[in-house]
Amino acid sequence: MEPTSLTFRERAAAALEDPVLRTALRRLESGWQQGRARAAAALPEFEALRDAGVAIKDHVLAHLDLYLEIFERRFTEAGGVVHWARDAAEARAIALEICRKAGAKTVTKSKSMVAEEIGLNAFLEANGLRVVETDLGEYIVQLAGEVPSHLVGPAVHMTRERIAELFARHHGGPPKQESAELVAEARRILRERYLEAEVGITGANFLVAETGSIVTVTNEGNAELTQGLPRVHLVITGIEKVVPTVEDAFTLLRLLARSATGQEFSGYTTFLTGPARPDERDGPRKMHLILLDNGRSAMVGGPFREMLRCIRCGACMNHCPVYLAAGGHAYGWVYVGPMGSVLTPQFAGLERTWTLPTASTFCGRCQEVCPVRIPLPKLMRLWREEAHRRHLPPPVARYGLAAWAFLARRPALYRLATRLAIAGLGLLGRRRGRFSRLPLAAGWTASRDLPAPAGVTFHRLWKARRRNHA
Ligand code: SF4
Incomplete structure (x- = not known):
């Protein structure tokens, strides 16, 4: 089967509009998700069993x-x-x-x-x-x-x-x-x-x-x-x-x-x-x-070795907010959910599937429930880094990240840049109190307004608060 994972975004958007799929996926939360929680709570040695599974x-x-x-x-x-x-x-x-x-x-x-x-x-x-x-x-x-x-x-x-x-x-x-x-x-x-x-x-x-x-x-x-x-x-x-x-x-x-x-x-x-x-x-x-x-x-001798522990239980997808919203077909290949986002680039090639490791909020629930403790978010991050190295994401994402990384490594410059940006947005949004359109924020404003910031960065608010307490 040829992977169609590069269309993940479009497929996920279509899935969100599919009421039959929404009903079907809700059953996973009330069924297998809660079932796992009950089964784990009922077995006092469950965590020790997970450690034993990892060791094996x-x-x-x-x-x-x-x-x-x-x-x-x-x-x-x-x-x-x-x-x-x-x-x-x-x-x-x-x-x-x-x-x-x-x-x-x-x-x-x-x-x-x-x-x-x-x-x-x-x-x-x-x-x-x-x-x-x-x-x-x-x-x-x-x-x-x-x-x-x-x-x-x-x-x-x-x-x-x-x-x-x-x-x-x-x-x-x-x-x-x-x-x-x-x-x-x-x-x-x-x-x-x-x-x-x-x-x-x-x-x-x-x-x-x-x-x-x-x-x-x-x-x-x-x-x-x-x-x-x-x-x-x-x-x-x-x-x-x-x-x-x-x-x-x-x-x-x-x-x-x-x-x-x-x-x-x-x-x-x-x-x-x-x-x-x-x-x-x-x-x-x-x-x-x-x-x-x-x-x-x-994989045995490489950075994705831990993925070979997988026993194909499906718990990571049952608990993944992205899988539960988009469903399995959005992933565009055989393996789906968080485990699929790590395995698919390995088996089908990163060039054709680099979107999958980005289909994660990195909330960490997949790793929390994985019986053999596979660090799925870490492995997805490794693929993201590799995709970035190979210049696979679009230029706007790559240059945006590069600019952010440049600033994040220079705290004084970062503070100055965010202070200016937040002050500017505060000024622009003062009259309406919100934005219904903003460059680089179309993903947010497509479905809801963005509240205008107060014009002061979190860093400055935090500092002021500590001063007041002192
Ligand atoms: S929860 Fe862990 S063992 Fe189960 S399918 Fe996902 S990665 Fe594999």
């Missing part, structure tokens, strides 16, 4: 090659086949070859952000395969011809009414009124697809090095049907998903559901170790794993 991920990243080798050995011993993919094109080609060798016509797929990252569905479909998403949210956005707008709830931007109308158009019959009816309808159709598919594709939340297991987490059980019913199971995931032990996986699992939706644990958590054994009746006969790099190994 940092340890793995410091020894990534070692744990990947151990994992590959164990996974192969269990009967699976590992494929290493340097980039998206390689991963897509490997996936297609596996599907072709399996003689696949229909492929079922449970939610995988890595598959979104490499544009797998479009590629497989262009090569004649029928790809059916089995996660309900993913199925809905697939029918709508859209992309997911949230890590955990891909269709979180849609209301029930819109989904009912979408189902009626694709499945026939009158629009259903109740959520339960919609779920039952999707389930009936997906059950048939599970039985038709020759290959099932899933992601992996974690890879356990000591056992060679892959771990999947869902609330619908669709990953289990996707991996268990077809003859071939293909897992696609990033190299950073490996953890040393089962115990480490459980530490992160305890953080994941609480941070994502406020659940203690997700509905279905599955540890799968290799394909079905010869004496087993159920399970895939073959199991493949594509381990994708796509720039991750370069």
Whole structure:
């Protein structure tokens, strides 16, 4: 998928005018945001668990090659086949070859952000395969011809009414009124697809090095049907998903559901170790794993290394005022919200996405709620600095910042310049008490008036106040 992140501002403006999106996004605040707060408060060791999560991920990243080798050995011993993919094109080609060798016509797929990252569905479909998403949210956005707008709830931007109308158009019959009816309808159709598919594709939340297991987490059980019913199971995931032990996986699992939706644990958590054994009746006969790099190994030794701790819980976006106003589609690529503003420039190139790290108020809520304490504002600031260095923002923003930086480093000059500017604005605005238009302040005055300042800077008011107190 080509990023359209450079139009973030226009998309966000359109999103603010969309009443359906506003209703849908408000549910995140009352639902998952409050759910996380309740789950964290109910677990006294929650903060200690976060520290443990950070320690596990940092340890793995410091020894990534070692744990990947151990994992590959164990996974192969269990009967699976590992494929290493340097980039998206390689991963897509490997996936297609596996599907072709399996003689696949229909492929079922449970939610995988890595598959979104490499544009797998479009590629497989262009090569004649029928790809059916089995996660309900993913199925809905697939029918709508859209992309997911949230890590955990891909269709979180849609209301029930819109989904009912979408189902009626694709499945026939009158629009259903109740959520339960919609779920039952999707389930009936997906059950048939599970039985038709020759290959099932899933992601992996974690890879356990000591056992060679892959771990999947869902609330619908669709990953289990996707991996268990077809003859071939293909897992696609990033190299950073490996953890040393089962115990480490459980530490992160305890953080994941609480941070994502406020659940203690997700509905279905599955540890799968290799394909079905010869004496087993159920399970895939073959199991493949594509381990994708796509720039991750370069991140390990660079300034964005902490981002590789991400366990894709979505808490940062559930708490981000910009995401909650603009919605996920405004970000113009696969990863959205604060985590997307850091990852997208890495994977899709800063030239095409430099607007995303500026889509933040730097309020710090994302970092506060991130279960693995990723310093998201710091990482977004690093991208802003890099964009500035590469001259990507428009000249007015660059020169404005340069002028501000020049003044900020010279306090006496700064005080003089602000004193003159504020005195001038105070004088100009004295009659009306406000400005409805002002150069360089169009973003503010487009929707509201700017109150005229008193004509005295904050520094001088503060000084006067201290003198009076003394
Ligand atoms: S950055 Fe943190 S909060 Fe955001 S999805 Fe990743 S782990 Fe969750």
